[in-house]
Amino acid sequence: MDRRQFLHVTGAALLAGVTGTSHTAVAHPGPFEPLGRIDIDGAKEAVLSPDGKTAFVAATTGYVIVDISTPDRPRIIAERRNLLADxxxxxxxxxxxxxxxxxxxxxxxxxxxxxGAPTGVLVVDVSDPHAPEKHGFYETEFPIHNCFAADGRAYLTANDGDENPLVVLDIETGDELGRWSVVSADERWATVPSGVRAVHDVWVQDEIAHIALWDAGTWLVDLSDPDDPSVLGSVSPGDPDTIADLPIRQRQLAGRTPPGNHHYVATDDSGDLLGVGIESWGVEIERDDETTDLVGGPSGVELWDISDPSNPTRLSTIDPPTSPDPTFGGVWTTAHNFDFHDGHLYTSWYRGGVKLHDVSDPTDPVELAWWRDPTRASFWTAQYAYPFADEGVFAASSWGGRDGLGALYTFPDHAGEQRDPPPLGAEPSTNSSHNTHNSAGTATFGAESTPTASATETTPTSTTTDATGFGLGVGTAALVAASWWSRHRRRSE
Structure with missing residues (x-):
């Protein structure tokens, strides 16, 4: 009996399962819990060295390098703050x-x-992670939310408030090699507000960029010649004409709720399996009869077969943990960043914790472990690290919780259950006038049931609407500022 069969027999076979969604299996003695933890103020994304024993953590005001070779005793070996302060x-x-x-x-x-602040790419030589050395800084005309690095190239999200391109730089020289925008692929997207089609993140494998574009879906673009990119296919791209025609309130609603909201993407080692992380929330809508509906809710990670990129096929969806308050101001349990390795998927769910799944059969994901500490931890990413003892190690960064600082955690790469897992928050009060409507799906309104926003709803205002994935208080106004700033800098130069 192989490992997967054993998992099914000992765990999943005892639970009710639904084809196409994940289910749980437990096959490891003892509780599942972190191996180690170290505080990092401002922690956000984390990436691992090729051998997995060194973690590099974005830390808001700088970066931190952590030795995790002894996973129960992680230690900071370099910390650089106030970069470019001169x-x-x-x-x-x-x-x-x-x-x-x-x-x-x-x-x-x-x-x-x-x-007024510098924008760009700081290039650092970390061949000696104890003594990182600045190689150079390449200034850009746009803020950079996310990036990717591979084969001497930097791939930058360039939300300029206009075409929102993906920009490719030569890491050695800083020269621009090319750029691609969904507007260049289909000019109809130019009529859609730029924040709704923000280029949020990118994953590159074998010179193919997998680009998460929020409500414009995910696009697969061949960048082997960055100066002459070609579209290979797209996943759930949405309809630009439909989005462009939405009234502003419904467009705001669409920016927070499914479908769309493509936030993060990554492939497995083969490049044929694509994960799409969808970040969304619930929105309370007051209707004409003074009842309220909860529209939308947290989303999960979709698994897609992209062996034929012109015809992607959805294989399954890993659902998010249930939130007691799925609104933007509540308890976030929606999907964030993740990683594939050797048939495993490592996921982060903000205050919903981290999870480990067996996805060796991506049509039938099996949940192996789940750990959460919603008071102290809100997880940004989970990344495979390296084999250790009889199993392995994965690392996960947290940007903190109500009572905790940012941190980097290490976890065992095995199945198990958390001992006495804490609740994700107080259950919402029962209200007979509150109904759940499409809590995990699409918001669809007919002419007679179009909602009117209440004064207390969590729907964003026009200053915080169209770029929801960029954090609290960031949206259309920020992207307008980016566009103005870009034009101002070009004039000043």
Missing amino acids: RDDGPLRGIFDVKLDDDTLLVVGPANPLP
């Missing part, structure tokens, strides 16, 4: 992402527009 417009701020290309670390920012 510049008149320094320091570099809002650092939410770092990426690694062999011994080169890219540190990008700011994640969201900060007029």
Whole structure:
């Protein structure tokens, strides 16, 4: 009996399962819990060295390098804050992402527009992680929320408030090699507000960029020649004409609720299995009869077969943990960043914790472990690290909770159950006038049932609407500022 059969026999076979969604299996003695933890102020994304024993953590005001080779005793070996503080417009701020290309670390920012602050890519030599050395800084005309590094290239999200391209740079020289935008692929997207089609994240494998574009879905683009990109296919791209025609309130609603909301993407080692993380929330809508409906809710990770990129096929969906308050101001349990390795999927769910799944059969994911501590931890990512003892190690960064600092955790790479798992929050009060409507699906309104927003709803206002995935208080106004700032800088140059 192989490992997967054993998991099914000992766990999943005892539970009710639904084809196409994940279910749970437990096959390891003892509780599932972190191996180690270390505080990191401002922790956001984390990436691992090729051997997995060193973690590089974006830390908002800088970056931190952590030795996790002894997983129960992680230790900081280098910390750099106030980067570019010697510049008149320094320091570099809002650092939410770092990426690694062999011994080169890219540190990008700011994640969201900060007029008057430097924007660009700091290139760092980390061949000696105890003594990182700045190689150079390439200034950009746009903020950089996320990036990717591979084969000497930097792939940058360039939300300029206009075409929102993916920009490709040569890491050694800083020269722009090319760019691609969904507007260049289909000019109808130009009529859609730029925040609704924000280029949120990118994953590159074998020179194919998998680009998460929020309500414009995920696009697969061949960038082997960055100056002449070609579209290979798309996943759930949405209809630009329909989105463009939405009244502003319904467009705001669409920005927070499914469908769309493509936030993060990654492939497995083969490049044929694509994970799409969908970040969404619930929105309370007051209707004409003074009742309220909860529309939308947290979303999960979809698994897609992209062996034929022109015809992607959805294989399954891993659902998010249930939130006691799924609104934007409540308890976030929606999907965030994740990683594939050797038939395993490592996922983060903000205050919903981290999970480990067996996805060796991606049509039938099996949940192996789930750990959460919603008071102290809100997880940003989960990444496979390295084999250890009889199993392995994965690492997960947390940007903190109500009572906790940011941190980096290490976990065992095995199945198990958390002992006495804490609740994710108080259950919402029962209200006879409150109904759940499409709590995990699409918001659809007929002419007679179009909702009117209440004064207390969590729907964003026009200043915080169209770029929901970029954090609290960031949206259309921020992207307008980015567009103005870009034009201003071009004029000043």
